[in-house]
Amino acid sequence: MKLIIKNLGVLKDTSIELGDLTVIFGKPNSGKSYILKSIYSNLAFFDQANNVDLATIVAESLYSTIISISENAINGRKYTTSLNISEKFLESLTILRERISRSLLSVNETAITRDDSNLLNRIMEITKEALTSLSIPAVTYTPYSSYCVKKIDIEFSKGELTLSVEVSSIGDKELCKTDLSSNLISNINSYMTSYLVPAIMNKVSIAVEIPSVRFLSYGRSLILLYRENIKPLPYTKSLIFWVNKGSERIRSGKGSINNFWDLKVNVEKTLSVNGLEIPFLSSSLQELTAFSLAIADGRKSLLLIEEPESQLSTDYQLKMGLFLYELSKKHKVVITTHSEIILIILAILSHFKKEKEVVELFNLGKVEGQEMNVNVKIYHVRDGKIELMDPEKVLENIPGITDIYYSILKIIAKLSE
The missing domain is CATH 3.40.50 (Rossmann fold)
Structure with a gap:
C-alpha cells in the first residue's frame, strides 16, 4: 500500500x-x-470510532424524505416504505473522508494506491457490491417520546432500507409530525450505527485486506x-x-x-x-x-x-x-x-x-x-x-x-x- x-x-x-x-x-x-x-x-x-458520524451523515441526508414519511404515517396510522440508500451511503464515505481531512490538514492532495490502482475507487466498488447483496433482519424501536408514535421497524436488504411506522394517536398533527420525524432520524441513526455500518465496512475491510x-x-x-x-x-x-x-x-x-x-x-x-x-x-x-x-x-x-x-x-x-x-x-x-x-x-x-x-x-x-x-x-x-x-x-x-x-x-x- x-x-x-x-x-x-x-x-x-x-x-x-x-x-x-x-x-x-x-x-x-x-x-x-x-x-x-x-x-x-x-x-x-x-475506524469504528467514526461509525456514528457515517450513520449520521446518511440519516441527515434523508431528512426531507422522513418528513414526507411522517406525514403519510399520520394520515394512515400505519405506513411502510422502502428507500434505496446505496448512493447516499457511498456519498457518506466521501463526505466523512473530506470532513476529517479538512479538520486535520490544511491541504491534502493525496491518494492511496495498491498495485498502482487507486484504492479508494476499489473500496467504493466493493462497498456498492456489499450494499446490494447484504441483508440485515428487522429491528423494532419503541419511541423515546410516546406522544404519538407506537413503534418503528427498520430492516435493510439489498440496498434498501425498509421503514414500517405505526402511530398510536394523533393529537396535534404538527407536533406529532415533529415527534415522529425525530424518532425516525434517531432510530435510523441507531440502526445504521449498530448494524448496517459495521456489517458493510467489515465486508469491505476483508475484501480489500485493510x-x-x-x-x-x-x-x-x-x-x-x-x-x-x-x-x-x-x-x-x-x-x-x-x-x-x-x-x-x-x-x-x-x-x-x-x-x-x-x-x-x-x-x-x-x-x-x-x-x-x-x-x-x-x-x-x-x-x-x-x-x-x-x-x-x-x-x-x-x-x-x-x-x-x-x-x-x-x-x-x-x-x-x-x-x-x-x-x-x-x-x-x-x-x-x-x-x-x-x-x-x-x-x-x-x-x-x-x-x-x-x-x-x-x-x-x-x-x-x-x-x-x-x-x-x-x-x-x-x-x-x-x-x-x-x-x-x-x-x-x-x-x-x-x-x-x-x-x-x-x-x-x-x-x-
Missing part, C-alpha cells in the same frame, strides 16, 4: 510505501504528522486522564474510542492487556494499574496504559501512532522499539518519531534480523510469541521529500544525532585544551 502525495503541507510530488512497520522521522515541521493524518483521513471509514484503522494521537497520557471530560475531536476521537472500547472488552472478559509491559490493569470499578488509580501513575505508565487499552480487543489493525516515545524514559524507549517490532507481527504499524533510540533499535532489528540476540544484549526482557522477520521501512522526511533509508545506512549515520555527537566531541576536545 502506498500513499501518493501531490500536495501535503510542505511535501510535494512524493510518495511513501508502507511496510509491516513503517518508521517516519525528521525535524519538527518537516511533514511527518501530515503523512500520518493523511493516511488516516483516507481510510477513516475503517483491517481496523486506529489513530493513536499524541497526548495519550492526558487523554487517558481526562477521556470522560474531553469532547472527542477528529484528532483525539479514535484514541478515546479505542481506550474506552479496550476497557469495556476487558471488563466483559473479551479482551486482555498485552503482558509485554507487565501492567496489571483493573477495570472493575475505576480504572487502575498496578494497584494505583490513573492520576497517581507516572506519565510513562499512563502512556503505556493508553497504548495497551487501545489494542486490548486483539483485532488486527492498522495502527497509526504519533510519537510513541512521548513521556518515556530512555530505557522505556528501548523497550518501545522492541514492542513496536512485536506489534508488527500481527498489526500493520506506522509511526512518526523524534526518538533516535527507537530508530536505532528498529534499524538494528531490521538489519541483523537476530531478534532474540538483540533482546538479550540490550536486556529488554523476552520475545513474546514466534520469532519472525518484519518488513521495516524507515523514511527520512526533509526538504519536502521522503527518502527511504537502508537500516545499515541509518546505523552508520543517524541524521541529527550523529552531527550532535560530533559537535559534543569537538566541544569536549576544545574545553580540554
Whole structure:
C-alpha cells in the first residue's frame, strides 16, 4: 500500500510505501504528522470510532424524505416504505473522508494506491457490491417520546432500507409530525450505527485486506486522564474510542492487556494499574496504559501512532522499539518519531534480523510469541521529500544525532585544551 502525495503541507510530488512497520522521522515541521493524518483521513471509514458520524451523515441526508414519511404515517396510522440508500451511503464515505481531512490538514492532495490502482475507487466498488447483496433482519424501536408514535421497524436488504411506522394517536398533527420525524432520524441513526455500518465496512475491510484503522494521537497520557471530560475531536476521537472500547472488552472478559509491559490493569470499578488509580501513575505508565487499552480487543489493525516515545524514559524507549517490532507481527504499524533510540533499535532489528540476540544484549526482557522477520521501512522526511533509508545506512549515520555527537566531541576536545 502506498500513499501518493501531490500536495501535503510542505511535501510535494512524493510518495511513501508502507511496510509491516513503517518508521517516519525528521525535524519538527518537516511533514511527518501530515503523512500520518493523511493516511488516516483516507481510510477513516475503517475506524469504528467514526461509525456514528457515517450513520449520521446518511440519516441527515434523508431528512426531507422522513418528513414526507411522517406525514403519510399520520394520515394512515400505519405506513411502510422502502428507500434505496446505496448512493447516499457511498456519498457518506466521501463526505466523512473530506470532513476529517479538512479538520486535520490544511491541504491534502493525496491518494492511496495498491498495485498502482487507486484504492479508494476499489473500496467504493466493493462497498456498492456489499450494499446490494447484504441483508440485515428487522429491528423494532419503541419511541423515546410516546406522544404519538407506537413503534418503528427498520430492516435493510439489498440496498434498501425498509421503514414500517405505526402511530398510536394523533393529537396535534404538527407536533406529532415533529415527534415522529425525530424518532425516525434517531432510530435510523441507531440502526445504521449498530448494524448496517459495521456489517458493510467489515465486508469491505476483508475484501480489500485493510483491517481496523486506529489513530493513536499524541497526548495519550492526558487523554487517558481526562477521556470522560474531553469532547472527542477528529484528532483525539479514535484514541478515546479505542481506550474506552479496550476497557469495556476487558471488563466483559473479551479482551486482555498485552503482558509485554507487565501492567496489571483493573477495570472493575475505576480504572487502575498496578494497584494505583490513573492520576497517581507516572506519565510513562499512563502512556503505556493508553497504548495497551487501545489494542486490548486483539483485532488486527492498522495502527497509526504519533510519537510513541512521548513521556518515556530512555530505557522505556528501548523497550518501545522492541514492542513496536512485536506489534508488527500481527498489526500493520506506522509511526512518526523524534526518538533516535527507537530508530536505532528498529534499524538494528531490521538489519541483523537476530531478534532474540538483540533482546538479550540490550536486556529488554523476552520475545513474546514466534520469532519472525518484519518488513521495516524507515523514511527520512526533509526538504519536502521522503527518502527511504537502508537500516545499515541509518546505523552508520543517524541524521541529527550523529552531527550532535560530533559537535559534543569537538566541544569536549576544545574545553580540554
